[in-house]
Amino acid sequence: MGRWDPDARGRLERAALELFAEQGFADTTVPQITERAGLTTRTFFRYFADKREVLFSGEEELRERFIEIIRTAPADLTPVQLIRHGLEAAAETIFQPLLEYLRTWRAIVGSDGALRERALRKQELTIEAVLTVLRERGTDEPAAEMIAKLSNLVLQTAVGRWVAQPVAERPLVAFVEEVFEQLRSTVAGEPVHR
Amino acid sequence: MGRWDPDARGRLERAALELFAEQGFADTTVPQITERAGLTTRTFFRYFADKREVLFSGEEELRERFIEIIRTAPADLTPVQLIRHGLEAAAETIFQPLLEYLRTWRAIVGSDGALRERALRKQELTIEAVLTVLRERGTDEPAAEMIAKLSNLVLQTAVGRWVAQPVAERPLVAFVEEVFEQLRSTVAGEPVHR
Known part of the structure; x- marks a missing residue:
């Protein structure tokens, strides 16, 4: 996880979308997203200001x-x-x-x-x-x-x-x-x- | 202010709109609105959930x-x-x-x-x-x-x-x-x- 991941952003997006669809947007947390993506919370905030932005950054x-x-x-x-x-x-x-x-x-x-x-x-x-x-x-x-x-x-x-x-x-x-x-x-x- | 005011809502709306226009929406507080309207904060919250709702309730x-x-x-x-x-x-x-x-x-x-x-x-x-x-x-x-x-x-x-x-x-x-x-x-x- 420490190494540079060329698709960190894409992995975070896919993990977030899956979780939002499965358990609802409100009930999904950033740590849950990063856990599913196999990345750190710090990496998440390098790409997105908050979980809402995952849905709009593209x-x-x-x-x-x-x-x-x-x-x-x-x-x-x-x-x-x-x-x-x-x-x-x-x-x-x-x-x-x-x-x-x-x-x-x-x-x-x-x-x-x-x-x-x-x-x-x-x-x-x-x-x-x-x-x-x-x-x-x-x-x-x-x-x-x-x-x-x-x-x-x-x-x-x-x-x-x-x-x-x-x-x-x-x-x-x-x-x-x-x-x-x-x-x-x-x-x-x-x-x-x- | 204790008595029932038939136009409390209208007075609050007018006061809020004036203040938003004069000093900006973000810089206007509910106490400022009620002070200008000559009404209490309690009266304000009887009509509106927050200052944003003043702009949309009608x-x-x-x-x-x-x-x-x-x-x-x-x-x-x-x-x-x-x-x-x-x-x-x-x-x-x-x-x-x-x-x-x-x-x-x-x-x-x-x-x-x-x-x-x-x-x-x-x-x-x-x-x-x-x-x-x-x-x-x-x-x-x-x-x-x-x-x-x-x-x-x-x-x-x-x-x-x-x-x-x-x-x-x-x-x-x-x-x-x-x-x-x-x-x-x-x-x-x-x-x-x-």
Whole structure:
């Protein structure tokens, strides 16, 4: 345990997620996490400020990758094409491989009010980051705000439905497309079946 | 102070909001609030669990009023007509008279990460309440989710622009209509000016 471990962070994350899922977030302590990971408490605090941060530390990297997709998208896309391009690419390259992780993560976060609040705040940071890159691309301000917020709405809705599938039959990108179609028909004012 | 005060709650809310705005949320204590309101700390805790709750206790009533508007809306509206009807009525009857309050409230909440998280969670509760009433009206599930989320997006965007006006020239309902138009043109894929 004294030697440098190239995957200490990953081991701590996996141990924490297992314990949160097994016995609940509130009832899990940092010593329990480090014991399961076979690491010291001191190592834990080298990577995370507290047990809550284990659930959110990876988000910044995901956000950066998502922003990069939007930054490098073709310049001639209309706003809705840009969101669609960005979300479909993100679904395939970023989120699809994380299905099991995200399913567990959402169940843990959904079970605790304070974690839920933190997750919503992280969504807002993503909206702000998208807004920044849209401004850099020259999109005007009110349009950029609308695109950034809609992209969050579509992504969150699609991911929610994707992880709720009892068997993971359909890929996330299919849900993204479905939510886009639903957004389009709702906003166009088409009547829905009751 | 010993006698029953019919507006104790309102006095505490006003005193708290003034102090939060003047000296910051973090630096304001419950005794300072009660001193300014001319009431006792004991009275404060009869109404609020802590100083944070002063900023959120009124939201439940606003949410109930908003839900009632949707509950009693004509049955033959399409989803987008229903959101529009609900938000325009809410803008005029619920929010318009609260301009100064909401302006101060948003500045205070925006200045503190934990308050921001709590405010986002309250938005989510509103989305869930709208979802429930839509189900009662017989709207099918995926459509109801989309409508509830879009109504939150439109309302938050419109309120943000409304309170940001340096002089309150235009009513909230005008911003609601403008945001709806922007939503429509964005989703329809119309190019925007750069």
